[in-house]
Amino acid sequence: MGTVTVRKIDDDVIRDLRISAARRGVSMEQEARDRLRSPQTQDHGSEPVESAGNKPPWRLKASMEELLALGRKLPHGEFDQKDESDRLYDYLEQHDGHSMTMSDKQILLIICGGIAAYKSLDLIRRLRERGASVRCVMTKAAQEFVTPLSVGALTAGHVFTDLFDRQDEHDVGHIRLSREADLIVVAPATADLMAKLAGGHANDLASAVLMATDKKVLMAPAMNPSMWSHPATRRNRAQLEKDGILFVGPNTGEMAESGEAGTGRMAEPLEIAAAVELLLDTRPKPLAGRRIIVTSGPTHEPIDPVRYIANRSSGKQGHAIAAALARLGADVRLVSGPVAIPDPAGVRTIHVERAEEMRDAVEQLMPADAAIFVAAVADWRAEGAADQKIKKVAGDGPPVLRMVENPDILATVGHHRKRPWLVVGFAAETQDVLKNAEAKLAKKGADFIVANDVSGSVMGGDRNRVTIVSKSGVQEWPEMGKDEVAARLAGLIAERLKTTAV
């Protein structure tokens, strides 16, 4: 049985999909999905087919089986190999991974003066390729980093720079600028701009627009780590959050200035675009009004101030679940152990290090409608971590560590007097996966356990193969990306919560 290559698909099918998708004003992915659901509607000039079918409308990606099925319909031959379907999936992701969720939306992007302003050029492209139209305001300082010429070329429109420009004020005016947008994005948002808005100043176009708007404002801060952690910036951020301003980032990592690292890097354009997508998403939100706690990542259990016990959890699965629940409208509180990935868009993240801190944070966040325990919590901690670094003394031999048991957060919540209506645990096992998961269900007081075999490269990797174990039975899911596991799980949780009052 032959297989087709991605290049062959590129030549024919992808073009075909692209054209018919464009005609119907849907994404290529949606077009592929619709064709699979209604193969008879492959007349591309026809009226838009009913989408959705009986699948939840919020699922963003075609499943592997759907793509596999799509492959089988391809005119160039059979398409039956898993890795080929992966490649097709990747191809669709790269070329049309973003659906046109922002078509007809207008975004006002305010660019402030910071080295991260160069990333705003890419952000404009990302927003426009998702169908949004982008208008730009640049502060005076921003123009020191990127020019209105390049910004104007990318937005294909006029760039607004001056509150006192008579022509601009006559043509559009700062009030209209601020009101005509569906969303205002400030990227990069500098310490200065944050301070201005927190203090209610409006002495330039950017701040005047922000003061005049009645729309949501999303800020992507970018600054030196010392400026970000300065008490004044912390105060301003808290004030802005109170005022309803939303934030994406900043991330932790290397700064543009050589030798500087810490928290202050602007979120990547794709992360900002994802946050914008989330805010503009008007699809049904089956989890609106639900509070859901998610734990994610490993915990670090100190031995002394410089050493700790940890595990290989990356937080990818837990963070993806938090993001997927937020996309369905849930008010998600993510309690994350130390991870190297950014906080998910649209989710309030509480950072902790130790299991006991994680337990305290979770308890403080209750009551909740559901709690999903994805974190790989250390089972034990070193009894009485040393205050000072344990020294290696010649002749003394290695120190003996006495371990004590950590609180089992899932079991605590599963049997709590304020127990959430739905409690979901994970069971990462390297052997007897099902047997262990079934035993955990009762022991931990969970409604279902997501069992996964972590003997391969699951921990830290991007794919997962899970089995859902509940009192009503066992559901095996095929191997898929962690995002897809998250989306499906979020759907399942929404389904379960449907029967309870908000």
Ligand code: C5P
């Ligand atoms: O017992 P085990 O560690 O395999 O249980 C895994 C499940 O329990 C996961 O959902 C994990 O997040 C949770 N857990 C916890 N607190 C612990 C240990 C595990 O919440 N101390």
